[in-house]
Amino acid sequence: MPSYASIVDDVMAELPEDRVGLWWIPSGLRDDFAIADADEVRERSLALVHEILSRPGVHFGQFVSGRFERWTLAPDEVVERIDQDWRRLGRPPDIGEIGWFDRDLYPCPVCAFDLDFEPWRQGSPSHEICPCCGIQFGYHDSAGGDAARTRQVYENWRERWIGNGARWSSVGRRPPSGWAATSQLAKLGVRVP
Numbered sequence: 001m002p003s004y005a006s007i008v009d010d011v012m013a014e015l016p017e018d019r020v021g022l023w024w025i026p027s028g029l030r031d032d033f034a035i036a037d038a039d040e041v042r043e044r045s046l047a048l049v050h051e052i053l054s055r056p057g058v059h060f061g062q063f064v065s066g067r068f069e070r071w072t073l074a075p076d077e078v079v080e081r082i083d084q085d086w087r088r089l090g091r092p093p094d095i096g097e098i099g100w101f102d103r104d105l106y107p108c109p110v111c112a113f114d115l116d117f118e119p120w121r122q123g124s125p126s127h128e129i130c131p132c133c134g135i136q137f138g139y140h141d142s143a144g145g146d147a148a149r150t151r152q153v154y155e156n157w158r159e160r161w162i163g164n165g166a167r168w169s170s171v172g173r174r175p176p177s178g179w180a181a182t183s184q185l186a187k188l189g190v191r192v193p
Contacts, residue, residue: 004033004048011052015103016116017176019068022060022082022099025049026092042086050079057104057116063096070102109154110135111161112187132184133161134169158185162192 007028011020025045029035035044052058053075060078061070071078085098105114113132120126123145125138135141135157143149161169166181168174182192 004029004044006032007048008051011101012055012058015058015101016105016114019100019102021093021095021097022049022101023093023095023097030092038092041092042083045086045092046079046083049082050075052101053078057118059102059104060099061102062099068100068102071099107187108133108135110157111166111181112184129170131170131173132168132175132181133157158188158190162190166192 007025010028011024014020014024022045025048026041029041029044035041049060053060059070060073060082061068063069071081073081082098086093089097103116104118105116106118107113108115108130109119111130111133113130115128115130117126117128119128119130119137119141125141127136127138129136135154140157141150141153143153162181162185166185168179185192
């Protein structure tokens with residue numbers, strides 16, 4: 001039995017960059033795993049949809065009048081609705097049909113890069129590292145719960161990062177296409193000389 005984890009990994013890797021259409025999954029099953037049976041493609045796709053929706057911060061929805069609207073349903077209900085829509089189509093969904101995966105993004109408080117994790121949640125750090133500026137939440141910004149001190153840590157880190165050329169920090173993850181520190185920092189009202 002082949003592992004379909006690569007399809008889940010591909011969707012999760014693309015989500016920080018853009019929304020991912022449902023069509024991606026059946027297309028991957030047909031093209032990469034040579035599954036030709038329509039019912040098997042649908043059943044395996046729905047199982048993968050459920051697995052993807054079990055990841056933190058991942059949602060499903062569709063564009064309505066040019067605006068993306070998330071479905072406010074539990075993962076089981078999303079899968080059921082997709083199954084119904086798929087059966088109505090009578091074939092696997094194509095680009096733009098049924099819906100899209102979406103992911104919560106959280107701006108880094110230092111550099112404004114859109115993170116795919118919450119730096120802090122209810123007072124607990126993620127211990128993740130911002131791939132853009134390199135700050136590790138819960139390590140570099142530990143300030144004993146003092147909000148003013150935490151803000152100062154972020155400002156100091158930002159100044160040091162900009163002073164070192166505002167370069168992409170991560171070695172293992174490439175910057176998004178078209179990434180520019182100047183436009184990103186503008187979201188924070190920071191101008192880079």
